[in-house]
Amino acid sequence: MAASLAIASSALSTLYRIVVYLFLQVAPVSKAKYVIPVLYLGYALASYFGAPAFSQVIAVKEEVVAIEQEKSERNGHVVTDVAVQETTTIIPVVEPPTLKSALSAIIFSVPSPIRALRTTNFVINTLLLLAAVEFVFYPYFDSASDVVYTRVGALYPDAVKIVVRYPAANSTENLVRVVWRQADGKNDSETPWREGPIANLTAERDWVQSVSLRGLWPSTSYEYRFEDLNSTALPYPTTPIQFHTAPDPRLHSGSHYRFIASSCMTPNFPYMPLQGRRIKGLDLLTDYLWPSKPHSTAPSSAVAQNISDEDMSMSTSPVIQSVNDTSAENVTAPANITTAVPAPEKSVPPTAFMVFMGDFIYADVPIYFGDDAEAYRRLYRRNYNSPSFRKVYERLPIIHTYDDHEIINNYAGLGNSSLPPYPNATNAFELYNADANYDPIEEGQYYYDFRYGDAAFFVMDTRKYRSDIFSDEPSSHTMLGDKQLTALYNWLGKVNNTAVFKFVVSSVPFTALWTYEALEDTWAAFPYEKSALLSAFQSVPNVIVLSGDRHEFAAIEFAAGDGGHNVLEVSTSPMSMFYVPFIRTLKPRSEEVVNRTREEVIIKEDGNMEVVKHVEEVPREKVLKYIAEGNYKWSTIEVDTRDYAHPVVRVEIMIDGKPAYHLEVLGKPIKLQSTTALGALVPQSLRGMLDRIGLKPSRWF
Template sequence: MAVLAYASAVISTLFRLLAYIFLRVIPARLGPKALPALYVLHLSSLALLPADESAPPRPATHKNGNGISSKDEINETKPLPAIPAQRSHIDTVKTLLLSIPSPIKALTAANILINTILLLLVVDLVLEPYLDDAKDVIFTRVGAVYPDSARIVIRYPHENSTDGALVIVLWRQITLYGDPVWTSGPTVNLTQENDWVSTAVLDSLWPSTDYEYALGDAEGNKLPYPPNPIHFHTFPDPRLSTGSHFRFLATSCVTTNFPYKPFNGRRIKGFDLLADYLWPSRTVTQAGVNSVSDALNETDSSANSRSALDKFLPDNLAPPAEFLMFLGDFIYADVPFYFGDNAEHYRRLYRRNYQSESFRKVYENLPIFHAYDDHEIINNYMGAGNDSKLPFASADDAFKLYNANSNYNPAEPGQHYYHFRFSDTAFFVLDTRRYRSDVTEQDDAASRTMLGDKQLAALYEWLGKVNNTATFKFIVSSVPFTSLWQHDAQVDSWAAYPSEKLSLLNALHSVPNVIIISGDRHEFAAIKFNGEGQGHTILEVSTSPLSMFYIPFFRTLKSTSDGTVNTIKEAKTVVGGEEVTSLVEDELPQEEVVKYIAEGNYKWSSFEVDTRDPEHPVVKLEVVIDGFPAYSLEIIGRPVELKVSSALGSVVPNGFLNILDKIGLNPISWF
């Protein structure tokens, strides 16, 4: 039976180790099945043990000729030393740590209690997303922002209404000269069928201007939420050739309460850290201002109000963030447990995130634009252009309601890929899931597609348009573009689509100042793509997770690719006192790692774009891990002679142009 005792200890120790990994390292889908089985197996092994199985062996006794045992003789002549109390404590600790069966019932009970508590914590992590449906969550946020309009998401449940409820967006421009009157904007009809969510478009705005909005009922009376107006800043007109200086952030992969802590079911620590990073009181204090409200000269504004705050900040501080690019895995529909293919299951997970006060601190103060990845659907999803493939319909329903409908207008109706601009910087956001070929069904790698024909054509068309109309071009891919990540990334990233990737890469090398942004891997890496000949270098910045697991002691990123290219670069030398430029050929890896940081549960990248000097455009990258700056890189761009319109009509909002047209004036004809 000693074997059974050791087996019981091994089973219990394994249970505890796996429980810790599941709760604090990675919430793998195997956990909800394996951990209860190990728990039951441990209890069963204890039940099979005799009551005195773990008692220490008794000293052997031998009778002598007088009938007195040798033990008694020893006790009479030389008493046995007492066992030190310290040794007893050590044995107790070992018994509890290693879950060793003990004849002492209290220790056995304590071991069972420890394992039971661990199992309950596992059950809490698994079931809380199902039990906490967040049906009463109320929220609003800003999505896509244009020079003359903005998209606004609203969720305001009215459970007592069967026909829905009308909510009006009340808005006004923020000024330093009194409070302007609220203007009634668009009206949305919130219905239970759409989970009480809708998106409104607020238009007739001016470029580069601060606004705020509130919500009202059908009569125009302010609703209790939001308690304070929500602020946003319209984008500058991209047709002005004045350069830009702005900042945005990028990250992906988020779930509530991981690494797990008891009684923290709604917390998303990554968003807490991000809020502290974006709006720290110490930053304003360093600028010589006591508080954000002082900086805003007692206006009803926030740190996100640009024109009022910027003048108080010294030049060496980064400008306020304009938006957050969230690159996918906003929910984990299948981790740690998949509750099934139905719309309510997916909607519940979105509601829980918006219910989080951690996330609320960010989305009420910063516009967010979304891409989606596999965990909004199911792990490693490959749609192959077939929207009837399960569980796409249920997943897409929730993604559109909560995230996609507030993105920019898609390049094609009904799609999730889109592009937009901020001044002279252009962005194209890819859909890398809906149209990718199923690698398990298509053996010929040369014929596989990641984007599908229409999306690929739209991307090439966009590249042609922004080549000479934008200084920096950002391509947003939910999965890494590089092929340096190994193991499952060889199937789930662009590495599995080599022909399409190579074709696209050749096109990108012909366009200056291309930066690829990606996520998904739960690690950070900056990757450089070297071009053949005099092709432009491309940089990829891959950052994740915002608030999820990373795996210690397990690295899968190669430092360089096996393939090489022959590059030709300009080299300047001084000959006879004169600077001479010559061309130098060099063989370099096609892909190589610039920086790799695997550690950290909470990661994001900040991109500060500065094109005010057209001869020296630059992007300053700052990577933040677990709340602290971990890496920075200055990306020097090439000058681009932009072809833009300087007509006065380009800076006048469409609403004002319509007014002029109604009174018989056509300003466009003036130029």
């Protein structure tokens, strides 16, 4: 019996370690937090009662004894008679283990007679249990109630939104004034501070408020800090926070900037002991954006695709070029493809902002602390208390949308804003993230649109209005709801010829190629609404969909029929979370096809040319590139419209801090009207002088 328990102890210990490893390093599945203590208890009991079976080892030692009995004389010779007797002595011996056997006993939990090895296994398993407990309960005990922070959200040509959290001791209210000035890098210390808005911070609102700073110049650098009402500078921030206003969209001289897109993050995953506030993906992003040593911006591979001017003139869709891709099967382009040498190093444009596409917190992973306003707020405070995140949000403006894990897994709101846990969950989302976004299209909503230079953005709300897909007719299911759909269609019409590139932000993938649970949580579950939207997207040139959620990267091309425009989707996540190894859930192409006419010029024997049209079937959705591996992923989207005839978007995919894939989208030229905005044409040096004499630049444009 004891021997059986000892073997069971070894088996339970091995299974326990596997489950803990998967929970802390691979995927923090919620059910594991119940399985782990049960396995540990089973291992401890079996180890305790099975120990006597391995308390001693009996070794058998054989001895041979020679005994001389007598000597005698025979035939004149002395003869010695010897009797040989074999005896076996049983001696109990506990032999010391070899290094190999000791390591096997510790690593694989092999039953051992050595008490020290059994004790070592027990200590290791106990430490693993404590690690799991720390990972699960750290968010609860790390309330971060005293965190002080500020960041920039929405950037306008003449304004900016600023978030501040500044709790006051022994009070229920704290009045903090924003003071600001232009920051041109020259004699900033001599530039006087100007009084800005006052943030009325209250305990009821968790000491958080977003304020708007207005009357600014477009494309201008500023800095701000805080004072109390007595004009005394507050200790935080220790150095002023800088930002750069958006360009005037009416000045169509072209833009060149980049922004970051990603989603899904939680502190300390994969788990490391005593690192509860670290978000490693943001540490890598910090090094990428502000490296101590400059990074090379040239592709590391000599593989590229060049499309001739003739091919471009025949296409009404953006031409997609894949750079630094060693997998030829993942590349699509017209037939005329040549190999190019690596591009020379280029100057890196400024990073203007970051779009965070949801799952900013994980309210239900690894444990759901309940539908309580404080439970949700605590998780936001924890993120903003992270030194990793602070290095980013104090230097980079961030705008947000939300997804299910800000509420609860696979949440569908049914258009009911009072449906628990939506009210408390979105209260925290508003305070910490949404209030600093661009103004919503309709008051009280979380979808919005904005312009940055000559690019337009529409950020969806994919949770509040989504239907229950398991009820009613599929044709009636909606992701966005009637009002949001109307706003999106109106936006498409408005930006059709007034913006070069159009970015549609969806927290969940637009493609239907992801399988398993994605068939219920992504746009695949809303085929009718998706099909109508895709038709609308393909009627507008240069539409790019940005999405997250799947903890993988994929670039998807949506093919259009004749006269339409191809649409590209770039889906990127996680910023800092798990990915699932070995299991692949993305189909390479859709079964649904579209017909497209291809023209071929044939030269006859008589020298005349004949244009032959071929109708070919192409997949409606096709994967250009798929990368599942990596705990830390983000996309860098570079928008370059300085060359009116050749606008381009360059996408760089960063995985675990290293470049993994490059994509180049050549957009269709859009003729935009010129501006009459005088303020956009004024040099920054003159703007500073006008500011000092009290002229309001916002009246000039």
